[in-house]
Amino acid sequence: MATTEITPGKAYGFFTDTSVCIGCKACEVACKEWNQLPEDEDEIGFLGKSLDNTGELNGSNWRHVQFIDNVPDETLSEGDGSAFLLMSDVCKHCKHASCLEVCPTGAIIRTEFDTVYIQEETCNGCRNCIAACPYDVIDINPGKNVAQKCTLCYDRLQGGLQPACAKVCPTESIQFGPLDELRAKAKKREADLHAQGLKQANLYGHDDKVYGGLNAFFLLMDKPEAYKLPNAASAVLPSRNNIGGYLGGAVTAVLGLLGTVIALRERRRHGGEPSEPAEDAQA
Amino acid sequence: MTNHWRDIRHADLILINGGNPAEAHPVGFRWFMKAKLERGAKMIHVDPRFTRTSAVSDLHLRIRTGSDAAFFGGLIKYVLDNKLFHDEYVRRYTNAAFVVDKGYSFKDGMFNGFDEETNAYDATTWKYEPLPGADASQQSPKGLGAGAKAATGLTWSAGPSATLARLDIEHPRSVLNLMRKHYSRYTPEMVERITGIPRAQFLKVAKMIGEMGRPDKVMTQVYAVGLTHHTTGSQMIRSAAVLQLLLGNIGRPGGGMNAERGHANIQGNTDNAISWEVLPGYLKVPAPGQRTVADYFEQSAPKKAHPNALNYFGTNYGKFLISLLKTWYGDKATKSNEYAFDHLPKPAGNSSWITIFDQALQGKMEGVMLSGMTASSIGPDSNQVQKALGKLKWLCVMDSLPTTSSEFWHAPGVDPSKIDTEVFVLPATHWIEKEGSFTNSGRWLQWKDQVLPPQHESRHDHWILADLFLRVRELYRAEGGKFPDPIMDLTFPYRDPAKPAFDEIAKEVNGKDLKSGKRLETFADLADDGSTSAGNWIYTGSYPESGNMMKRRNGVQDPKRNDPTGMGYYPEWAWAWPLNRRVLYNRASADPSGKPWDPERPGIKWDAAQKLWVGDVPDYPPDADPADPASPLPFIMTGEGVGRLFSNGLADGPFPEHYEPIESPVKNPLHPEVSASPAAFLYDKAAGRPSRFGTVDEFPYVATSYRLTEHEHYVTQHVERLVKLQPEAFVEIPAELAGEKGIDTGDMVRVWSKRGKLEVRAVVTKRLGPLTIDGHKVYQIGIPIHWGYVGIKTGQHWLANALTPFVGDATVRTPEFKSFLVNLEKI
Amino acid sequence: MTAFADVQHFAGDPEWTWYILFYFFLAGLAGGAYFLATLLRHWGTPADEPLARLGMYVAFPATLICPLLLTIDLTKPLRFWHMLVNTTPGGFGLNFKIWSPMSVGVWALLVVSLFTIVSFLDALARDGKLRAPLAGVVAVGGTKAWNVVGSVFWLFIASYTGVLLAVSNQPVWSDTWALGGLFLASGLSGAAALLLLLSRYRRGAEASHPVLEVAERLFTALEVLLLAVFVITLIPDGTLDDAFGMPWLLLWLVALAGLLPGLRGLAVGRLSVTGGGAVAAARVSASAMAPALVLLGVLALRAAVIFSVQG
Ligand SMILES: Nc1nc2c(c(=O)[nH]1)N[C@H]1C(S)=C(S)[C@@H](COP(=O)(O)OP(=O)(O)OC[C@H]3O[C@@H](n4cnc5c(=O)[nH]c(N)nc54)[C@H](O)[C@@H]3O)O[C@H]1N2
Ligand SMILES: Nc1nc2c(c(=O)[nH]1)N[C@H]1C(S)=C(S)[C@@H](COP(=O)(O)OP(=O)(O)OC[C@H]3O[C@@H](n4cnc5c(=O)[nH]c(N)nc54)[C@H](O)[C@@H]3O)O[C@H]1N2
Ligand code: SF4
Ligand code: SF4
Ligand code: SF4
Ligand code: SF4
């Protein structure tokens, strides 16, 4: 769905409606072609994870279509987008982005389109963002040797073009647009599905419950966990451990100091003080 | 397609039976999803496998391969028994009331008219009871005004010889009553025994489909090669069409019989006589003994069978043929020489694709030219096909890339020193390297641009052929020959005869008035006096004087202007044959009085004020007033003027009947004695070769073969991105069977049939599973077709078609790629 | 997060492996060494000076090796300085991100190196290996203020390595706040053991043994305490078996073995100290095994934490 105008300063993102994804992988290929991502040789090979041979999001796969095969062994089964979960995964462009929080070089920035972007020239490959991203999105690009992920087609947006993956998606499972419009659409779609009796349909990341809201949010046909998405309760930021961690260290330091002081005192008490000053110890 | 891609969004129910559009037609599939998203349409996918299409369907039905005729038979019975059919439509718009000749019979799986000698039916014995003492010309409607002609090119005119049928729907031998009798055997129990679909589940689906007989409901039937790749393929498709006629869904927006075609321009190929038995525009190939155009016409053209039948095709058959001959032979085609009718071959035998390999096997073929198709990979029975190629003196492959055919002589396990065939490879441009028109499934002729300039020394196919033709003609000129005329007389009116331009050819195909030299707007202006030419009458109008209609691009950029009806016809987007009509038979979208069956989704409607039909380009005389009792019946192309529930169009029966695949796990529960189609042609038997068919005790599993989204047959083995997505040959194995055999995903397995084997990886899944067929537990195994011994990931030389049987459909000889027997073991 | 509700982790691992392991190891030991040296020099007796210097010598190489390890661990080593300087186009100035332990840690490492190098030179001067005027200049490296500040930074370094892991979304690491303390405690006990071990090569250093031994016992106790906290904090998040499953359990056993000498000391001698001098010197050689075991434990502990999560 082409958005006519793309204006800096406005928040953009994706609404990925997994209930209409047909797992064609056009998004995967379009992304690789537009961004000229290298094929990771040692990754070429048969995985046979259902129909998936890409396996994961990584430095050379910024879109990855998950195939989660829960099809019942029945002569008649209801597809409804729930039995055979097809989901095109991507960087969520979190409002509160774990990766951005920990990056020591400032390589990760929030762009004028409110997307999360890794500056290729700044990143030095410390991989702290990888440890931080709760969605296993980032990885080192084998060609460039820096951390990479979906840029939300920063270059295309700057040129007034919608992202490549959204453009090729034949079923409009990937919808690009201004966040507010997408959220309205998503609510309606969820309501429609509920009306059709598909109560399991649920939105993930459309509101601030998950990382303050995801610019790339999803309509799911199963629990978030089923798609390797942490539920709201588990969606926490790395910084939650700063204070606790440092306090723990500080307390230990004090106790350590105490211990050493005790050790010194004990020696004095037991008259373990060396009688004559050790050699060449000028006061 | 009777309708077109965009139209699918008007459906209330989408029955996908014999296709996997989400994977094979992902872009067209957007319209299926729109139907779901925008009007809450329901989608049913009937397929042996649960696929990416099933994933987004409301219901998936697991069916045994090759049993669809029984499934549709059951639906037809259900609709008839429960009076769910669209009554008025059936009475007025189908041949339900036609009385069938008393010679008709059906017993123990055999129709009347079978010849034990030739193992073939004489289809002409399937006919109507003549109307006593009727004279067609008197009863036939009179001519219409010129206005009509200009608008759609349709005029009424009496057909030539007519044999009017007796009409009486109550008659025991009325088509409707014979049908009731014929399908009475297709009970839900019988459907369950044959298809493996449990009775209750069948009835659940039958109920949903039955509702589509209501005038305000419409169902589209979508299929592709899941129905065609069977020895009974044409009949399976016909049975679906019969159902659609009963439900009154033919001719209506959101309805129709919609074949999703294959290669981007396979529809164009078919329209332009790629298959041996037709000339361009589906005119029959002349048969031996037809000395004059009149003979040909008499034997080939549909006959008027109802006084109000326009029988447009039959009536104008001669004009189309003679205009074609004028295109080919120009001034050499004269009244005195029957317009060079004798230059056309009158083949006595079948020359379909399997037949060609069969002839080669028998050493009756000297050389073969392959252009844009890979004989070895296509199959069937690749080992036998490659043997056939090895018996040729020469093989010429025109392709842009190496194929398993250009390389067959050094295929794995083949000793080149044992192959005498001389193989020529002519580098041809790939279609992305040339402009020209593609005709899509919806019959739209869309002109496309060249994407890349021709690479290296590659040449366009038609340039290669033109060059070849000029050299052959030169040889004839120099040396003479038995019958040089067809070659010497052929027109070749191109600026550079060695390099015809697509634009020149497109104009030639459109045809022109030979006196004025002006190109024609409509095939209605074609004449049978040699004053007009047309390379393909159904394409006439695609390139009139006003310009190349195929290049038109007035689409969604301005829906208000470009889609006046709001029905998505976009009449100024490209051009659809015939006459830019977007939905065929659209007269049937309105009731006899001219009111649309469903005002929400009008096809065309009668505008009493203007005294014209408005909406889509009417498939009907545009000013034929429905109030006029003499106005033509809605199906203007057929001799009956109505849709055919009973037909002699196919070689294996006037009513569709279920026959087992040639290799089947069970005997046909309907008539075990005549289990498979008696009319299917058995090549090996006929040629005296030992049988290459397996039996269920040797080969206990049913296999079917199909495509994956990630590859385009064999050619994409040259495309790295796609090879990465599906890097290796595999077969899909039902979890339960895999359990029994201790097979896990990723294991290597051997799958073999009577004809050959694969040794590939296993993908274990519940998307395939067991069925209970006539009391036996039957497993189905899934075999993607895409791998071979050519491509960037070498070392994979498994051709799916090593497994498939060398046999074809009774009428069109399409191979039985979709059901055959195999065995399986873990390596 | 709600207690006892399993936290879902789907993060991918950063492949922080051997370089990082040895960085953590060295940082812990050097930090402890500088810290102990400082206390012995300024709050012990003049007789502790030899060991104080030993401590300064021990801390020094870490200031060279640690940054090196960190740098070669980068996939773009030549861009190490991007940690310090903002290279964002249009941006300018220095990078300091209080919420990013890595950012904070890099700066701390820079500062601590300065302090350690000077203290190291001062030690050399005191050993007469440097002449004036340089000796005079570096004398500051031996002053109370200098050593205390240096120690504070070293204590930070030794513990932030744990916080660095915790400030992520990795299972185990991010499920506990105890890692910073744990690493510090084991760093301290490791340092005590290391100094005990090395003191044999420095005349007079054995004078401080009693202090080191008792300290070693207390640090061990502290480490045990934090291990307990570590385990307890993992329970609600249900990641215990991620950390302690096979084969990592073996590493943990080695780590525990490293605690034995300290615990044995506590059990047998409690806080009592037998006089230094000859007696101690005699025991040193005997107990050479014990400190070695402790050091191995320190390495194993970090290895277990690092690899169990990424393995
Ligand atoms: N990605 C991709 N798209 C393609 C092509 C390609 O190679 N790759 N090829 C193009 C061409 S040339 C063609 S002809 C079309 C073909 O398009 P499709 O016909 O849709 O393709 P297939 O996968 O051959 O078969 C479709 C389905 O038929 C099912 N099937 C098998 N046997 C039976 C049966 O007896 N009954 C029923 N109801 N279903 C059955 C199979 O399980 C399969 O899911 O695709 C075109 N589009
Ligand atoms: N078992 C089994 N077998 C099957 C099928 C099945 O479902 N099961 N499907 C059958 C069907 S429906 C089909 S259509 C066939 C497909 O079989 P093929 O048509 O043989 O398959 P493609 O790989 O599409 O081959 C097309 C070739 O045309 C070349 N080409 C492309 N453009 C041009 C051009 O402009 N000129 C020339 N000269 N060459 C060009 C390409 O390089 C490629 O080599 O397979 C059939 N075989
Ligand atoms: S998904 Fe991961 S990489 Fe993307 S913004 Fe959120 S934290 Fe960063
Ligand atoms: S790897 Fe690059 S982007 Fe990620 S945290 Fe380090 S510097 Fe920042
Ligand atoms: S937005 Fe651009 S970069 Fe991100 S996944 Fe889509 S195509 Fe790739
Ligand atoms: S392109 Fe669209 S439909 Fe195809 S896999 Fe990607 S998201 Fe799904």
Ligand code: SF4
């Ligand atoms: S390959 Fe071409 S024709 Fe086939 S679905 Fe894609 S776009 Fe349409």
Ligand SMILES: [Mo]
């Ligand atoms: Mo095809």
